Each structure stands twice: as C-alpha cells, then as structure tokens.
Amino acid sequence: MELKSKLILGSINYFLILIITSTGIGLGMHQDTLINPTEISLEELLETEIVPINVMGSHIHFAGEWMVGYKKMNMVKEGFLNENNSINNDTIFRSYTVAPTKMSVEMDMLEIMYGWNDRLTLMAMLSYEKKSMNHLREDESTYTTRSSGIGDVQLMGHYLFHQQYPYWLAFMLSMSLPTGSIDQKDNIMGEMKKLPYSMQLGLGSVSLIPGMNYIYQAEKFVFGFHSMGTFPISENANEYKLGNQYHLTGWVNRFLYDWLSFTAIMDGRIFSPIIGSDLDLNVNMVPTADTANSGGRIIALKLGMNTFQNNGKFKGNRLELEFGFPLYQSVNGFQLGIKNTWSIGWQRTF
Numbered sequence: 525m526e527l528k529s530k531l532i533l534g535s536i537n538y539f540l541i542l543i544i545t546s547t548g549i550g551l552g553m554h555q556d557t558l559i560n561p562t563e564i565s566l567e568e569l570l571e572t573e574i575v576p577i578n579v580m581g582s583h584i585h586f587a588g589e590w591m592v593g594y595k596k597m598n599m600v601k602e603g604f605l606n607e608n609n610s611i612n613n614d615t616i617f618r619s620y621t622v623a624p625t626k627m628s629v630e631m632d633m634l635e636i637m638y639g640w641n642d643r644l645t646l647m648a649m650l651s652y653e654k655k656s657m658n659h660l661r662e663d664e665s666t667y668t669t670r671s672s673g674i675g676d677v678q679l680m681g682h683y684l685f686h687q688q689y690p691y692w693l694a695f696m697l698s699m700s701l702p703t704g705s706i707d708q709k710d711n712i713m714g715e716m717k718k719l720p721y722s723m724q725l726g727l728g729s730v731s732l733i734p735g736m737n738y739i740y741q742a743e744k745f746v747f748g749f750h751s752m753g754t755f756p757i758s759e760n761a762n763e764y765k766l767g768n769q770y771h772l773t774g775w776v777n778r779f780l781y782d783w784l785s786f787t788a789i790m791d792g793r794i795f796s797p798i799i800g801s802d803l804d805l806n807v808n809m810v811p812t813a814d815t816a817n818s819g820g821r822i823i824a825l826k827l828g829m830n831t832f833q834n835n836g837k838f839k840g841n842r843l844e845l846e847f848g849f850p851l852y853q854s855v856n857g858f859q860l861g862i863k864n865t866w867s868i869g870w871q872r873t874f
C-alpha cells in the first residue's frame with residue numbers, strides 16, 4: 525500500500541480510537557479513571573498543561589512559577605512539487621544544473637517560561653539547528669550540503685486576556701532576534717560556497733510574531749484555535765527579507781486517564797515569497813537559490829500523545845510525542861514537498 529494511504533488509514537483509526545474511548549467503552553476502561561474537563565477549573569486545566577506542547581504559547585503559568593522544556597523536532601522534505609503536482613528531476617534539469625532530492629532539518633530547542641503574574645507569562649526559546657540537503661546532477665552524481673548552529677532566539681510575552689468558563693483567550697507577542705547565521709557555507713565541488721535560503725539558520729532580521737490562543741472546554745474534550753503571524757521587519761544584511769508567514773491551527777485534546785491524553789492538530793500555514801535576493805547565490809544552479817521558488821501553502825495533520833504527572837515522584841513532568849504529515853501542499857515554482865515531521869518534547873514545571 526502506498527505510504528500516503530497508509531497514513532490516512534492510520535489517522536482514521538486514530539480518530540476512531542478517540543471516539544470509542546471518549547464514550548468510555550473502549551479498552552474496558554472504568555468511567556472513574558476518565559477526566560471530565562468540565563469538572564476541573566480553568567486554572568487546573570492550564571496547570572495540568574494538557575494542551576499540546578507544540579501549539580506555541582497554549583498554556584500560561586501562575587505568578588512565580590518556572591518551567592523548563594526541551595524539544596527535538598525533525599522534518600523531512602522529499603519529492604519535487606510544482607504547485608500541488610509532483611514533478612520529476614528532468615523538469616528541474618531543464619532550468620537548473622542541480623536538483624535537490626531530500627532535505628532534513630533537525631532542531632533542538634530549549635525553552636524557559638516564567639509566570640510574571642497570573643495573567644502574564646514570559647518565555648524565551650533558543651534552538652540549535654542541523655540541516656542537510658542531498659543533490660543530484662544530471663550526470664547522476666550526487667553531493668550533500670550541511671549547515672548547523674544556533675537559530676534565532678525568541679522572546680515572548682503571553683497575556684491571558686479573558687478567562688471565564690468554558691473558554692479562555694490569550695494574546696501573545698513574540699520577538700525573534702537574528703542570532704541565527706545567514707552566511708552558512710559548505711564545500712561544493714571543491715569550493716566553499718554560500719548555501720541557499722532554506723539552508724540558512726536564521727531570518728537575518730528582527731521579526732515580530734503576534735499570536736492568539738483560544739481554548740474551549742467541552743464536556744469530553746478540550747479544543748482550541750491558535751493563530752500566529754511572523755513578520756520580518758526589515759531586509760537583512762544579505763539584502764533579502766523572508767516572506768511573512770501565517771499560521772492557523774485547530775486542535776482537540778482527549779483525556780484517557782489523568783496522566784494520558786491524545787491530541788489531533790490540523791495545522792495550516794501560508795508562506796509568502798522571499799523579497800529581494802542574496803547576490804552570492806547562483807540562481808541558475810539550483811532551484812533553492814532562486815526566490816521564484818519560494819512561498820506556498822500547507823495543511824498538515826499532526827497526531828500526538830501527552831503524558832503528565834500531577835503528583836508523585838515525577839510531579840510536574842510532561843512528555844509529548846507528535847507525528848505529522850501533509851494533507852495538502854502547494855508551492856510557488858519548484859520546491860521539495862514536506863514528507864513528514866516528528867517531535868518529542870519534555871517539560872518540567874517548578
């Protein structure tokens with residue numbers, strides 16, 4: 525069976541499990557082991573941090589409370605797209621001498637959160653990124669480029685605007701600082717050359733990232749919406765500006781036990797094209813160096829599992845696994861499509 529249909533079947537199964545267990549008949553489960561979100565207060569709800577780890581700023585902390593977290597995120601891109609159609613490498617070779625065949629991005633993220641007061645939570649995030657891109661030439665020879673280093677530091681304020689059962693609304697404003705390099709180079713045919721935009725580690729300029737979170741407690745589920753925009757405020761030192769990004773997410777979280785929940789996230793993103801261009805890049809060599817091949821839209825489904833401990837020896841610990849794949853994607857020009865993403869995260873509240 526084709527991978528995509530396997531994934532779709534897998535997710536149908538996943539939703540069936542969600543539905544069956546939510547009626548309390550699944551797995552011979554006792555009703556009293558189920559958490560009913562309506563029976564706990566919003567404070568407790570946020571305190572238990574049952575909201576998905578990867579939905580940025582989807583929880584707050586109370587005054588004086590600290591949280592540290594570590595996340596490992598992985599993304600693989602493979603297979604060329606033109607708009608939403610798959611195309612083969614020969615089409616690429618008509619306009620470029622090299623075709624990227626696969627890209628992988630690995631991120632280690634460290635995050636710190638602090639409850640300034642019961643409404644305002646502050647957050648700082650630092651990432652270390654490792655990227656690699658495999659290439660194919662028309663004569664079938666191959667080569668791989670790599671880059672690694674710290675990414676852009678993000679500072680965020682998260683303000684709880686409205687909190688009244690059964691919902692809460694929070695706004696956030698984040699600033700991303702250009703600590704990630706935009707001058708990564710690697711050896712290509714014996715020469716150190718500047719790597720294309722997607723292999724760089726930062727945006728190169730300060731960006732503003734406003735966002736909003738809405739969370740609703742239904743009887744058996746908790747669900748929410750999250751929206752965020754990334755706006756680089758100026759051209760960077762290499763004379764380009766990455767396009768604005770818009771992000772809209774809807775998620776639903778279902779408790780099985782007081783220590784376990786499952787999450788389904790529908791994640792939509794729009795990327796605007798790159799403005800300007802880095803003149804060190806040769807646009808005729810590889811599609812990734814050509815800004816005509818930038819920007820696009822994607823809708824992905826992400827399935828996750830959360831465990832958390834509210835008491836006992838591991839109190840305050842939380843672990844999440846998440847796996848995602850695209851349901852729809854469309855790109856401007858020629859670009860590698862996203863194949864899958866996965867992440868594992870740990871958080872500890874003090």
Ligand SMILES: [Cu+2]
Nearest residue numbers: 583585591637
């Ligand atoms: Cu936190």
